[in-house]
Amino acid sequence: MNTLPLLLYAAAGVAYAIHFARRDTAVGRTATTLLLFGALVHTFVIGMQTMEVRHVPFANPSRAVSTFVWLFTLSYLYLELTTDERAMGVFILPLIVGLQTIPALYPGMEYQDAVLDSPWFWVHVSSLLFAYASFGLSGILGLTYVLQFKEIKKKHLGYFYTRLPSLQVLDVMNSRAVAVGWVFLTFGVIVGGVWTAQARGIDPTDPNLQAMSLDDPKIFVAMLTWGVYSFSVVARRTLGWSGRRAAWLSALGFAFAMLNFLAINYFVTTSHTFY
Amino acid sequence: MHLFLLGVSHRTAPVDLRERLDFSSRDLSAAAEAIARRQSLSESVVLSTCNRSEIYVASSDPAQAREELVAFLSDYHHVPAQAFQPHLFALENSAALAHLFRVAAGLDSLVVGEPQILGQVKEAFQTAAGKQCVGPVLSNAFRWSFGVGKRVRTETALGEGAVSVGFAAVALARKIFGRLQGRRVLVVGAGEISSLTAQHLRTQGVGEMVITSRTHAHAEALASEVGGLAVPWDSMINALGAADIVITATGSQRPIVTRPQLQAAQGHRRSTPLFIIDLAVPRDVDPAIGEIEQVFLYNIDDLQSIVEENLSRRKAEVEHAEAIVNEEVTKFMAWQRSRTAVPTVVALRQRFEAIRRAELQRLEGKLGGLSPESRARVDEVTRLIVEKLLLEPTEQLKALPDEETQAAYTEAVNRLFRLTDDEPLDDGRGKRSELPKQS
Numbered sequence: 259m260n261t262l263p264l265l266l267y268a269a270a271g272v273a274y275a276i277h278f279a280r281r282d283t284a285v286g287r288t289a290t291t292l293l294l295f296g297a298l299v300h301t302f303v304i305g306m307q308t309m310e311v312r313h314v315p316f317a318n319p320s321r322a323v324s325t326f327v328w329l330f331t332l333s334y335l336y337l338e339l340t341t342d343e344r345a346m347g348v349f350i351l352p353l354i355v356g357l358q359t360i361p362a363l364y365p366g367m368e369y370q371d372a373v374l375d376s377p378w379f380w381v382h383v384s385s386l387l388f389a390y391a392s393f394g395l396s397g398i399l400g401l402t403y404v405l406q407f408k409e410i411k412k413k414h415l416g417y418f419y420t421r422l423p424s425l426q427v428l429d430v431m432n433s434r435a436v437a438v439g440w441v442f443l444t445f446g447v448i449v450g451g452v453w454t455a456q457a458r459g460i461d462p463t464d465p466n467l468q469a470m471s472l473d474d475p476k477i478f479v480a481m482l483t484w485g486v487y488s489f490s491v492v493a494r495r496t497l498g499w500s501g502r503r504a505a506w507l508s509a510l511g512f513a514f515a516m517l518n519f520l521a522i523n524y525f526v527t528t529s530h531t532f533y
Numbered sequence: 534m535h536l537f538l539l540g541v542s543h544r545t546a547p548v549d550l551r552e553r554l555d556f557s558s559r560d561l562s563a564a565a566e567a568i569a570r571r572q573s574l575s576e577s578v579v580l581s582t583c584n585r586s587e588i589y590v591a592s593s594d595p596a597q598a599r600e601e602l603v604a605f606l607s608d609y610h611h612v613p614a615q616a617f618q619p620h621l622f623a624l625e626n627s628a629a630l631a632h633l634f635r636v637a638a639g640l641d642s643l644v645v646g647e648p649q650i651l652g653q654v655k656e657a658f659q660t661a662a663g664k665q666c667v668g669p670v671l672s673n674a675f676r677w678s679f680g681v682g683k684r685v686r687t688e689t690a691l692g693e694g695a696v697s698v699g700f701a702a703v704a705l706a707r708k709i710f711g712r713l714q715g716r717r718v719l720v721v722g723a724g725e726i727s728s729l730t731a732q733h734l735r736t737q738g739v740g741e742m743v744i745t746s747r748t749h750a751h752a753e754a755l756a757s758e759v760g761g762l763a764v765p766w767d768s769m770i771n772a773l774g775a776a777d778i779v780i781t782a783t784g785s786q787r788p789i790v791t792r793p794q795l796q797a798a799q800g801h802r803r804s805t806p807l808f809i810i811d812l813a814v815p816r817d818v819d820p821a822i823g824e825i826e827q828v829f830l831y832n833i834d835d836l837q838s839i840v841e842e843n844l845s846r847r848k849a850e851v852e853h854a855e856a857i858v859n860e861e862v863t864k865f866m867a868w869q870r871s872r873t874a875v876p877t878v879v880a881l882r883q884r885f886e887a888i889r890r891a892e893l894q895r896l897e898g899k900l901g902g903l904s905p906e907s908r909a910r911v912d913e914v915t916r917l918i919v920e921k922l923l924l925e926p927t928e929q930l931k932a933l934p935d936e937e938t939q940a941a942y943t944e945a946v947n948r949l950f951r952l953t954d955d956e957p958l959d960d961g962r963g964k965r966s967e968l969p970k971q972s
Contacts, residue, residue, distance in 0.1 A: 410829055413835050413839075419708060420693070424710060425711075425806065426709065426710045426806070497804075498804025499804065500805070500827075502826065503826075
């Protein structure tokens with residue numbers, strides 16, 4: 259079910275790459291159209307799965323990845339359509355295609371745990387997925403900032419100089435993406451905490467709930483990620499950490515987020531296993 | 534009718550001669566009118582820029598057109614013909630057309646790919662058109678050339694990359710700051726080169742522009758020229774702290790800004806980018822400043838090498854652009870030939886239609902008994918037969934490869950079907966049938 263969006267994303271990725279290399283606007287428009295179409299089909303897939311299990315599918319890691327990819331695609335499309343800037347697509351699409359491969363290969367079954375039967379769960383996970391999508395954008399924006407910065411600083415105006423947006427635009431977009439992501443991350447973590455406390459009152463024996471503490475790698479890395487982005491938000495305002503420093507921070511933060519979302523989610527976590 | 538072109542350009546004539554034959558300072562439309570009034574010339578467009586003075590005309594006799602244009606140039610500019618004749622170039626038909634396309638595409642410009650020329654070509658055409666000096670020959674050629682100019686711009690990188698120091702600096706500033714609106718500029722040293730760069734920045738809509746110079750009067754002069762504010766030399770370091778873009782071009786033998794000075798001046802706003810354009814030789818700005826994280830320091834050599842790189846990149850695109858021009862010339866000529874076939878095609882259709890109607894009329898008696906539906910069917914069937922018969926010859930006539938073949942075929946068709954005389958055709962039975970007049 260997740261294969262069709264994957265194929266459309268892959269086609270869009272190829273078109274974005276050709277558009278980036280040749281700077282051909284017609285190809286660029288094709289790329290955007292393919293991506294829009296992919297997102298539309300993906301929306302349909304997620305809608306079907308939601309109807310099937312009666313909540314947005316994200317308790318199973320593979321389905322959560324699919325939902326994340328969907329949110330990430332929509333966030334990127336929002337950025338592209340509001341700024342009329344297509345150059346980032348070539349960096350975003352490999353991530354989208356790579357991640358979407360996981361649910362396409364391992365669809366996974368959504369398991370219904372009684373403890374998940376709560377609006378808190380929905381709010382908690384969707385906030386965090388949206389935060390990760392923003393961080394994904396900021397990470398890519400950071401990476402491109404560094405590429406552009408290098409060429410201008412070293413006076414080798416080459417491949418990226420002519421294709422990427424200005425440093426200022428990249429920096430401002432990055433700072434906004436980090437700020438939005440930070441707000442959702444903070445909110446999602448708080449909701450998670452409140453929900454855990456409530457759920458313990460209902461079912462104190464649930465092993466998942468027993469494991470909810472900083473000893474759990476997933477929660478630990480989540481707090482670490484929160485720390486990186488909090489520092490980034492504060493440092494920009496007080497220490498003047500904008501530009502390249504902010505760019506590296508957002509790349510680092512996103513690396514943590516992905517580590518948590520993929521490696522730890524699949525293999526290490528002791529809590530958060532609802533399947 | 535032939536397209537004919539006579540002119541001088543930076544490739545054929547020295548600048549002093551080009552100046553003497555320049556139309557741009559005088560009334561272009563009057564010149565175009567004066568040319569079009571001449572006997573053998575029916576249309577005219579005058580294209581005059583600092584690199585070229587070219588006259589495009591439509592004429593039935595190119596040799597005479599040349600003579601008349603030489604006489605016109607001599608009279609109009611009061612320059613003896615022998616002074617400019619060796620520097621003239623004259624082109625006809627497809628060669629003239631190719632030249633026009635190359636000019637519009639920026640291929641013939643001094644700085645290859647410069648964008649202004651297409652606008653100048655359009656303006657020259659509109660000026661002439663405004664005075665009713667253009668007819669089908671020039672109108673088609675010029676309109677087509679606008680498309681060629683646009684195509685070369687979008688399909689090649691011929692016009693890409695700044696090719697002057699000032700534009701290179703502006704392009705860099707835009708890659709650092711995005712929009713330049715509201716950016717504060719400091720100009721240190723009020724020489725010619727800093728003035729040029731400041732003017733480029735001004736056209737980009739930068740904000741406050743502060744100018745300082747060791748000689749305050751120079752700073753004031755430049756300030757009034759570019760709409761800036763002159764400040765005393767002593768406050769240069771303070772002004773540095775507030776600036777986003779700094780241009781330096783003083784004659785100082787030693788750096789006028791050192792790293793500690795700049796860092797002290799910037800203080801708390803160290804995190805925002807600063808773009809310094811050091812145009813002075815020897816350099817005004819301590820190179821160590823370029824190591825500061827958010828400072829982008831470019832000197833004149835850096836900008837010069839960007840310009841050279843862009844120029845060589847443009848040159849690499851010339852071949853691609855030339856191919857587009859050639860392709861368009863071929864397309865235009867084919868289109869024109871297909872148009873010259875139009876009168877023959879129309880006459881042929883009229884003749885066939887006339888025969889069809891005449892035959893229907895002749896058979897009126899036999900068809901009289903048919904119902905209106907059947908009559909309509911007969912009319913439709915005969916019309917379709919005529920259409921089908923004419924389809925292939927029409928296509929063939931329009932697609933003939935060159936003018937000579939075109940003329941031969943047209944002539945043959947005219948004779949075979951007697952398209953040029955008004956004699957009605959024999960109906961094949963020894964007596965002439967009456968053909969109804971064409972509406």
